[in-house]
Amino acid sequence: MKIYIDSRIRDNVAVILKEGDKVVRSVTCHDPVEGVAEILKIENLQIQNIEKFELVNFPGSFTGLKIGAAAVNAFNFCLGKILSDKDIIIPNYGKEPNLTIKSFRLVGRHQLQN
Numbered sequence: 001m002k003i004y005i006d007s008r009i010r011d012n013v014a015v016i017l018k019e020g021d022k023v024v025r026s027v028t029c030h031d032p033v034e035g036v037a038e039i040l041k042i043e044n045l046q047i048q049n050i051e052k053f054e055l056v057n058f059p060g061s062f063t064g065l066k067i068g069a070a071a072v073n074a075f076n077f078c079l080g081k082i083l084s085d086k087d088i089i090i091p092n093y094g095k096e097p098n099l100t101i102k103s104f105r106l107v108g109r110h111q112l113q114n
Contacts, residue, residue, distance in 0.1 A: 003039065003053050003075075005032045007068025008060025015039055032071040052081055059094025066091060 015035030029035035
């Protein structure tokens with residue numbers, strides 16, 4: 001069995017449990033870890049029962065894809081599936097990130113304000 005995480009829409013993450021090509025269970029949640037826990041509980045499975053975690057790696061939300069890739073990589077690491085850097089999932093954003101630098105000023109010890 002494999003679990004697929006589709007986090008292309010940031011706050012609407014789909015977690016899908018598949019056995020071969022058959023979808024066994026699918027849940028939608030805010031957090032991929034929460035979705036995995038829910039599927040494992042409903043299906044009475046342990047993480048060791050999962051062969052591998054996969055990311056639905058198509059362009060979407062920059063933050064959503066980062067969160068999904070981090071979750072998939074963490075789960076696969078726990079399962080011993082990351083043996084080299086080639087096993088690490090890199091999100092496919094579809095384009096270069098559009099990051100801008102805003103001016104911030106220090107307000108307190110750890111607080112930034114526009």
